[in-house]
Amino acid sequence: MNSARNNPFAAQQLERIDFRFLVGSWHDALEQLQRMNWRGTVIGKCGSGKSTLLRQLAQKLNREVDRWGASHYEYVSIDKSKRQVQWRRMMEAIERNEILLLDGLERFSWSQRWHLIFGKELRTAKIIGTTHRRMGLPVWIQLNPDADTIEYCLRELVPIANDDLITRCIELFGEHDGNLREAFRSLYDEWPIWQRKLPCPTEVGVVAQSGINQGDSDTGN
């Protein structure tokens, strides 16, 4: 039976794809953040892996407490309907000198964003946020998945992926205007067909997420 739990394109499988950097490693990326005084943005289109990267950053900070001295952080997935409450929670975290990991900076109001980025009292606050476009904070990483990234993610999800499946994924990526998550959601529906076409029966690979670091030249300080 093609059950949801065994579908390699299920949402929870996508979340497990290890983030791959085009240049350098997690260690390099964290060193860069440290040099940026933990103040920067992850920029990319919808479905490019921004939220995943931020969640994996939180895990890294958790696991490598001693190395980065950054164990205390507040992860907030910004919700328009709760942003006043979230704002208060964030201010408390800033007072405790914690790092704020903010998913969806553009969901804050204009004035909240202005305070966060340019406000005198928050100018030194440690903020790492995801956004679709530049908004005044230095760019830590810019995500722009390409064919290599798609193939990497696909093979993480389906280790026996053949050229036809890779081609189909790239095609869906284009159809969804560069939204890799949506391309994988389409493959979720197509999986029963692909399962029959692939060379041998497969078990779902334990996996993860998307994203790519093309931000070296864009990184500001």
Add this chain to the structure above:
Amino acid sequence: MIDVKLADNHFQPGQTITGKVSWDANSIRGPIEVRLIWYTAGKGTQDFEIIDYVEIAATETNVECDFSFVAPPWPFSCSGKLVSVVWAIECIDMATMEASRSEIVVAPNGTEIELQNSNASFSSNENRI
């Protein structure tokens, strides 16, 4: 590294789930939280609920611990094309968030319900009527 060993993986609601969690004292700082959870797996956003948990102190001398939970009445373990409901015992080192998860089945007769088959049998019964 955290390791979970269960006496059994299939349970009916109300039955006791017993097991043992062990860990490597060199890499685990603890405390360790052992959780009875269920979550959805599938195309959409994931639902997740912690039904019960126990917290265990991880010290140099304490490297394993028994635990037990009572299998709740619902939701049943089930699986279809769009969504699955999966039960699991999850052990997390709260200091590092390193985790280990062992899936279990909680359902009548201890057998996961196949949603496709359920629909099929319902339809065929309906046809008979």
